[in-house]
Amino acid sequence: MVEIKTDASMDAMREAGRVVAQALTAVREAATVGTSLRELDRTARTVLDKAGAGSPFLGYHPDWAPVPFPGVLCVSVNDAIVHGIPDGRRLADGDLVSVDCGALLDGWAGDAALSFTVGRARPADTRLVRTAEAALAAGIEAAVVGNRVGDIAHAIGRVCRDAGYGIPDGFGGHGIGRRMHEDPGVPNEGPPGRGMRLRHGMVLAIEPMVLAGGKDDWWTAGDGWTMRTGDGSRAAHAEHTVAVTDDGPRILTLL
Known part of the structure; x- marks a missing residue:
């Protein structure tokens, strides 16, 4: 079931999203050669604690996972796509890092991710990151009232495939609100004009x-x-948390 948010609810989600943006910004600044993934997690925890926010990641335990997730960040390095555990690994020059963060504030969730290179970037990695960002921008642009979820999927997939990249089978975005994962699912590839029609008040990661x-x-x-x-x-x-509104897409996880 898809919950349609009120304008006041979307404003509240914006505050949760702002905390996520602050945490990701702090983590990006802290991610230098020699920094451990666990230290990045502590950086994010400090931001969440200062804002009075909780983490939808910490202790999250879906039925396919053997143990609850132990951090407030997913930190995925090089060939890791998502869900990387923030452990004692130390970042090396040229590592490609993807950081995913969530926050719970006043009963509402925010969720966002970014990728970057530590130290000297390989040109191929720079192109990969820019493509992910371009695909996100295309998906957001398609998140307008009257479109369908498939239009978002198609926009994302076209950017990724045109660049010659793969898209992991079975994974994509999701609705978000009082819980981190809500309906509808938002695939990263698919035919346009299919799926649920987008309405004012839908919020999607x-x-x-x-x-x-x-x-x-x-x-x-x-x-x-x-x-x-x-x-x-x-x-x-x-990743960004995006509200579908009559005035166009509203990104809730920007600084």
Whole structure:
């Protein structure tokens, strides 16, 4: 069931989204060569705590995962697509890092992600990240009243495929509100004109994931959480929480 948010609810979600943006900004600034993933998680926790916000990630335990998630961030490095656990690994020069963060504030959730390179960037990684960001922008542009969920999926998929990249099978965005994951699902590829029609008050987490090797397969690492590319190529991830409004898409997770 899809919950249609009131304008006041979307304003409240904007405040949760602002906390997410602040946390991601702080993490990006803290991510230098030699920094551990666990230290990045602590940086985000500090931002959440200061804002009086909780984490929808910490302790999250879907039925497919062997243990609850142990951090407030997903930190996925190089061939990790999403769901990377923030452990003691230290970042090296040239690492491609995707960071996903959520916040719960006054009963509402926000969710966003960004990808970046630590130290010297490979040109191929820069192109991969820019494509993920372009796919996100295309998906947001399609999130207008009267369109359908399939129009968002088609816009994202076209950008990724035109660049020659893969899209992980079975993963995409989602509705968001009082819970981090709500209906409807928002695929990262599909035919336009299909799926639920978009209405004022729908709020979606739109999140393209792109795989540099051009293949769509992936596997789950031994920690039971981290998704890795099937061919070992690098991956990038970009995400915003977006409200569908009569005035056009409203991004709730910007600073």
